[in-house]
Amino acid sequence: MNPVSNHKLKSTPTRKKRRGSFIERTLSTLIRKTERALFAEELARKEGFLQKLDPRVKIIGLLALILDATLARNFFTIIFIFAIAVLLAIVSHVPLRTLAVRTWLSVLTFTGTIALPVIFITPGDALFRLPLLGWTITAQGVTSALYLLLRVETTVTLSLLLVLCTLWTHVLKGLRVLGVPVVFVVILGMTYRYIFVMLETARNMFEARQSRLIGSLDARESRRIAAASIGVLLTKSFYLNTEVFMAMQSRGFRGEVYTLDDFMMRGRDWLALAAFLLLALAGFWFGRQDSLQSFVNLHF
Numbered sequence: 001m002n003p004v005s006n007h008k009l010k011s012t013p014t015r016k017k018r019r020g021s022f023i024e025r026t027l028s029t030l031i032r033k034t035e036r037a038l039f040a041e042e043l044a045r046k047e048g049f050l051q052k053l054d055p056r057v058k059i060i061g062l063l064a065l066i067l068d069a070t071l072a073r074n075f076f077t078i079i080f081i082f083a084i085a086v087l088l089a090i091v092s093h094v095p096l097r098t099l100a101v102r103t104w105l106s107v108l109t110f111t112g113t114i115a116l117p118v119i120f121i122t123p124g125d126a127l128f129r130l131p132l133l134g135w136t137i138t139a140q141g142v143t144s145a146l147y148l149l150l151r152v153e154t155t156v157t158l159s160l161l162l163v164l165c166t167l168w169t170h171v172l173k174g175l176r177v178l179g180v181p182v183v184f185v186v187i188l189g190m191t192y193r194y195i196f197v198m199l200e201t202a203r204n205m206f207e208a209r210q211s212r213l214i215g216s217l218d219a220r221e222s223r224r225i226a227a228a229s230i231g232v233l234l235t236k237s238f239y240l241n242t243e244v245f246m247a248m249q250s251r252g253f254r255g256e257v258y259t260l261d262d263f264m265m266r267g268r269d270w271l272a273l274a275a276f277l278l279l280a281l282a283g284f285w286f287g288r289q290d291s292l293q294s295f296v297n298l299h300f
Helices: 001-021 022-044 055-071 075-090 096-115 137-164 170-179 182-211 221-251 269-288 291-300
Strands: 127-129 136-138
Touching: 022 221, 055 075, 055 137, 055 269, 075 096, 075 137, 096 137, 127 137, 136 269, 137 170, 170 182, 182 221, 221 291
Parallel strands: none
Antiparallel strands: 127 136
16 A cells, blocks of 8 residues: 555544534533533632622622723723732632633733724824835824723623622622612523523533434534524523423512522621722722823822
8 A cells, every 4th residue: 555545544534533523512612611600609609808798899899990990081090990800809719810711811802803993093193004004003093992902801800700709699689789670680690590501401412412423424414403403492492481480480489589698797898898989989080080190290
């Protein structure tokens, strides 16, 4: 046998294995999503700084910092709030790698794609001109893009800290105690539960399909199976929605959500709430200045 034919025999199984792994990739993705949710539940039960605080304090404090980062007019305030978020993650035992992978890198990719045209279309002082395209990069455009990136990075980091360091049921009850309408709270709670139910159902469907397959499927057949599975999953979700609603009605559900955990403010909660409010007021005050230099010139 010549070397060419021998090379073809060795490379063909690898190509088929790589092409016929659609179901395996889908199944592994579903498993990873479930493991991330379990990791968040375990992280919320750790003995960290945010985990020990009352959920109402975390909701009020972190939302106040998010509002400051959204309204800030200078980089110094946004960077300061971002540094507070990183410090809270460290003292709450949240791995910085988790924030980098789930938040910072994703936000940089998505928001950076949105902010990229801003550096070209915003009128202002020219900084650089692309050699081949002739597009002009303006200083005002770069500033606007940086503001957008910093704001989104900071607000998403603070939001993720709230979710990672608080049980989801406590988040919902905290929102309800703070006066959020019950319809909004119920929709959030049911959506969160349905996501996991649908993930588990989809994983069981793909495992059943995988156990009945011999060999690998071509791309066309894989797409056909995926489309059929999506239709079956939507049908199951519709029937499950009806059954769950009827079961909740038969058990006395009339719109209000009750949990077995009672919130109680302790001394550390009041101190943390005061610290959050002071930081929020300071961030709001400094954020109102168009630049840090103008604030320094005004007061010194």
